[in-house]
Amino acid sequence: MDKEQIKKNAEFLMKELPDMEIPGVAKIRCKYKKMVDFAKCFGITDKKYIGSEEEGIIACPAFANSYAVKAFYTLVPGVKLEQDGVKRDLALVPTKLLHASQKYNWENCVPIKPGDVLIAKARFGKVWVHEESMRLFAQMFLTVKNQNDELVCQITAGAAIAEGGY
């Protein structure tokens, strides 16, 4: 891809993406075993996170990694773009797409229990290009609630796409 096309694509994405709602919702079922296995990856031994199903547990806060990734994998393919009459994906070369940053906010949030069904919605935030490297950065906001419409986590993810990947 030549420099002119890269610049044109960057300008298109910087115009189209900011504040765009990503269509659809992602539903994530939280299973006891997945929650416990996840916690054990980090050597967590606290019974409130890895205790028996009968005693009842909650998800360790790091479990946000799991539902964030599942939500993005579900929602991002739903981003439909059309540039100069041609349909295109956000990243043209998926291997050039990198996860650059992540922010979790649990203010006024409830913990996750086994059996909960999380519902995630996303929208884009700021989109910009680092002119020296021509790397494109996109902010995505994800709101995650449980089946009772209670807030579970608010996530801001930063994606970076290297030159030639968009």
Place this chain on the structure above:
Amino acid sequence: MPKISDIKVGQVLRSEFDQITRELLQKYAKSSGDTNPIHTNDAIAERAGLKGVIAHGLFSSGFIIKMLDDFVGKSGKLIELDIEMRGMVRVGDTLITEGTVTKIESNRVYLDIKQTTITPVEIKKDGNVVKKFEAGERGYISEKDIARNLIKTKEVDDGTLTYRERVAAPGHVIIELNK
């Protein structure tokens, strides 16, 4: 369990993890649902130009959360975590997580976070390589690492260890302690 009055600006929390293996990345992939094969399959990672599997971008953040959750215990909760992923984390790396208290306001504690990877490359004795680690075998060390002075040496039992030390993830955290 900590009380807000016990915490001081400048206080440092620290944890170290040196058990990053392919098996652990596979377990993480399965339980997190992030099944991108660049994290679990060397051949696919090599085809993507990575020279070998890399840990999931969010994998190491789990150790930040664990360190803080262990610290807070039943006395409070995590409010916010904000991290930037700067350096790839790989099998064989030692992950050092440090949190420095920068501000205390009411019952909230603000910390700067720094996650550093120590990547062993090789051990030399009398000019000969006596042990080569994965980073040395697979060529994880780049010219950029050398130019940035990230390559260091230290004396260990078997000789002189060459390793790379770099910041993988800087960030900020807010925790809240019960009143």
